[in-house]
Amino acid sequence: QTVVTQEPSFSVSPGGTVTLTCGLNSGSVSTTYYPSWYQQTPGQAPRTLIYNTNTRSSGVPDRFSGSILGNKAALTITAAQADDESDYYCVLYMSSGISVFGGGTKLTVL
Amino acid sequence: QLQLQESGPGLVKPSETLSLTCPVSGGSISSRGYYWGWIRQPPGKGLEWIGSIYYSGSTYYNPSLKSRVTISLDTSKNQFSLKLTSVTAADTAVYFCARHLGGGYGRPMDVWGQGTTVTVSS
Numbered sequence: 361q362t363v364v365t366q367e368p369s370f371s372v373s374p375g376g377t378v379t380l381t382c383g384l385n386s387g388s389v390s391t392t393y394y395p396s397w398y399q400q401t402p403g404q405a406p407r408t409l410i411y412n413t414n415t416r417s418s419g420v421p422d423r424f425s426g427s428i429l430g431n432k433a434a435l436t437i438t439a440a441q442a443d444d445e446s447d448y449y450c451v452l453y454m455s456s457g458i459s460v461f462g463g464g465t466k467l468t469v470l
Numbered sequence: 471q472l473q474l475q476e477s478g479p480g481l482v483k484p485s486e487t488l489s490l491t492c493p494v495s496g497g498s499i500s501s502r503g504y505y506w507g508w509i510r511q512p513p514g515k516g517l518e519w520i521g522s523i524y525y526s527g528s529t530y531y532n533p534s535l536k537s538r539v540t541i542s543l544d545t546s547k548n549q550f551s552l553k554l555t556s557v558t559a560a561d562t563a564v565y566f567c568a569r570h571l572g573g574g575y576g577r578p579m580d581v582w583g584q585g586t587t588v589t590v591s592s
Binding site: 400408412417449453459461462 | 522530531532566575577578580
């Protein structure tokens with residue numbers, strides 16, 4: 361069974377930089393998994409931030425960037441703001457045509 | 471501007487079938503290059519991908535739900551639908567419909583509905 365792993369929680373200071381990661385229980389994450397990232401605040405629908413590893417969705421500020429770091433996908437947020445406090449989910453695409461969500465990271469800005 | 475809006479009963483009895491529709495406005499579900507799918511989120515938990523359908527009718531399902539799920543297109547109404555059979559309390563969740571980008575990007579979700587809460591209870 362494919363399991364996508366994320367840090368359960370993370371904190372960052374206002375103005376700081378944070379990197380969230382997205383791993384795979386069965387091996388390394390590469391661009392062939394086309395990692396995407398989503399932001400969700402309580403009670404709201406998710407918002408698409410990044411797809412195809414590092415392509416920002418329309419309207420997403422360049423403070424958000426995606427990459428592959430080592431054997432994981434990564435979402436880096438620079439100049440963190442209070443309204444970045446959200447849950448962040450990564451998704452990996454499998455060659456069979458299915459997508460798998462990670463468990464999500466709760467980001468606190470304090 | 472493309473908009474999606476989930477619609478369906480908010481309460482379903484155990485063992486029955488959950489049925490939701492997602493009417494699409496501002497675009498056509500018959501457009502090449504897009505997939506249309508469903509994602510759910512149980513109370514207090516993370517997101518789970520349910521499945522998607524291509525404009526041609528090809529379907530892709532989460533293996534853990536595959537035996538109970540059907541996603542279909544209704545081009546005459548420009549909407550797509552989700553059916554989940556034999557529901558239990560574990561299927562209680564907020565259900566989101568979403569457009570997925572085709573074109574070799576890994577089918578990310580790029581436009582989301584606002585979500586609808588479905589409770590399974592007698």
